[in-house]
Amino acid sequence: MSQSFIHAKPLQALKLGAVLGILGFGIAGVVGLLPDGGLNSLLLVAFFPMVLALVIGAETLFAGYRLLRADDPRSRLRNQPFYTAIRAFEVVATIGAPGTFYVLIVEVGSEVAGPGAIGVLFYGVGLGLLAFGAVVLRTAVEYYDHRQNRSTSGHVRGGNDITR
Incomplete structure (x- = not known):
């Protein structure tokens, strides 16, 4: 990931870093590299999406506010x-x-108790992986868009195209 993307989109880079870190911790726990048998790492994978939901909910509210304050919100949504x-x-x-x-x-x-509760945890892990995949997908789209805009204009300062 380029340094210019991190400077232009710090929240996207931070979300991606957090997701990759949690996934790395989860994989290390499941493989057996951690002494707890993988339970703590599975719990983290299942419950970390709650933090992501708070961050993305706030981000969406802020983006919605900016969209409502724009001149023509419908055209902005239809353009992309x-x-x-x-x-x-x-x-x-x-x-x-x-x-x-x-x-x-x-x-x-x-x-449910005992093994049944572990089954519920596996549902949580699956839902967590869905949320992580959505964050990775959006970050990939943002990165692709950043690379396209940077390569077409050549004049980027702080993530904003200064030619506009």
Whole structure:
């Protein structure tokens, strides 16, 4: 990842770094490199999307506020339909995954014990991986867009095209 992308999109880079770190920790736990048998790493993979949901929820509220204050919000959404769809998928996946996991814990978690609770944890891990995939997908789209804009103009300062 280029240094200019990190400077232009620090939140995207931070989200990607956090997701890759959590996934690395999760893989290390499952493989057996950690002494706890992988349980703590699975719990982290299952519950970290709640933090992502807070960050992406705040980011979405801020983006929505900026969109409402724009001159023509509908045209801004129609100009980049693919990006709008990716961003909507990220919001739905990262807010829906921990929400679904919470409902699953409340509805089913009190009725199962022992091995059944581990099964609920595996659902949480799967939902967490869905949220992580959505963040990685959006970051990849943002990085691709950054590389395209940087290579077409050649005049980038702080992530903003100074030729506009």
